[in-house]
Amino acid sequence: MKTSGLLRHETVLGVLIVSALIVLAALSDRFFTTENLLNQGRLMSEVGLVALAMTFVIVTGGIDLSVGSILGLTAILLGVLWHNIGLPLPLAMVLALVSGTLAGLGNGLIITRFGVPPLIATLATLALYRGLAEGISQARSVRGYPEWFFFFGQGEIVGVPFQLWMLALATAVCAVVLAMTPFGRATYAIGANEVAARYSGIRVDATKLWIYAGAGFLSALAAVIFVSRVTTTRSDMGTGLELDVITGVVLGGTSIFGGRGTIIGTALGLILIQALKNGLALSGVKGDGTIVVIGIVLIIAILVSAVFDRSRGG
């Protein structure tokens, strides 16, 4: 029953995406071109990577509002470690990924050790990590990265953007982990009923620590790709990212109360949002008009899935 319910949401999304694609392709002949679609894939990679991790977080019944700030902080660290401190760029990249993971681990520790609700814990670190990014950088940007570095954000492998390969790989790994491993089952169990999960011998705290650390790691990876794509480092990078990410995940059918959700759903949710953004922009709707549409789509999607839930007696 549970699986069929999940599949229903994903079917609805699939139908929505197909109809959106048809309408958008009819509205603009520039929409359904390989070049445009690949470029859109490039643009959604950063949000996509973070959304994969956020799916795990939300399935446990948690939330991570600090991902945008972790992205900003690690981007700044990358720039400062390389440019100001003079470390080799590859080492700076590794250190940025490590600090992102540690930032996520910090969230996990505050949540598991002190029992702080994830919403408020990551609201605090949202401010803290962004504040560190601003303080460390003093709002100065770093430019002048070497040519090879731009491969991560602008390069291609057999005609497909590098980060789209990364996103596809990460999506596959996350989908397998969440759906088919004991770790994934623990994630669902925690979200469905944390106390019951604890009594059934699931290592609740360890699982959560891994998940929040993973969210930090993927945010840092997104930061490296982001810096490489736009060729500069600024402390306000990733501001508001958490909203895009959460919208994608929730639109993808992951219950904000935890216990339900799939990686495929998240992927579909992200594709729908990106298609809407791009298609509307091509049809002449200004960039900010699309934000309105996304807000409305989010609320309606939740409303519909809530109605479905109730009709199943859930």
Added chain:
Amino acid sequence: LSTAIATFSGERSRLRRFLAAYGQELVVLFSIIVLFVVVGAVNPRFLSNTNINSIFAGNAYIAVAAIGMSMVIISGHIDVSVGSLIGVIATIAGTLAVNGYPVWIAWLVPVLFAIAVNSAVGALVAYTRIPSIVVTLGMLSILKGGLISATAGAWITDMPGDFMIAQRRILGIPSPVYFMVVLTIVAALFMRYTDLGRAIYAVGGNTEAARAAGLNPERTVVSVFALHGFFAGIAGLLFATQLQVIQSTVPPNLELTVITASVIGGVSILGGTGTVIGSTLAAILFAAIGSALIFLNVSAYWLRAVLGLMILATVLADMARRQRAK
């Protein structure tokens, strides 16, 4: 003798109850006093009239918005769209004012708009059971996107003089300070002594228990959001009229500052406890810290890191206190 001991221990337990009820508020108040004394000693210009005015009057709108936010959080919900709402209200008010509408319309319409928007949010939250964070996240997108597409970020200038409510002074004190103080007192009395105020605490503490006790949690939540809309409306007017220009954008991170003020002021994010006095004090504390950094020659870019640390410390202390209480 035994009566004397009884009275004494009665006094003590009353004091303890007072401390338990207002502990966080007292901590914030104490921090404000210490901050003013220490920074004033290091750099006396910190205590100049101009600076004190800019700390209190320039940030009163945050305190006013935090009153409504505190009510929402006490009821067990949250609103991440308040920054966008304030941006929209300011723009509506400014647009009406420069287009020649009477001043009272330019003041009244945006406030009614804010109440209407937030009542709708409250109804969605209360009756569809969609979590408030999701509804307000959607509302944030709608308001922010709608604002920028409607105005294209054009600035509003040359507003008529009598419209500029935040720039008036009474007895030499800027009007936003009166708004902040009066609204805080009224809201505090309201929360403590009216049926609705007490229902807000009850619903936030335990919705089902509140229902069993004969309260209507849905109606209470809609009312809370409507009230929050009123305070956001006033905050929007103060924000709109404190400078000569309205930038027609959403003030960055305003929702975060407002939520932070509520939480540091002692409103538990778990709902059910806290006071609006605490959130107003916390809003003043932030403003003072921001100003103090400048007067101590610390780069203002560290301000947000300091705020983050403060939220974290407050929340951890709150959790520790709860665990001890168990």
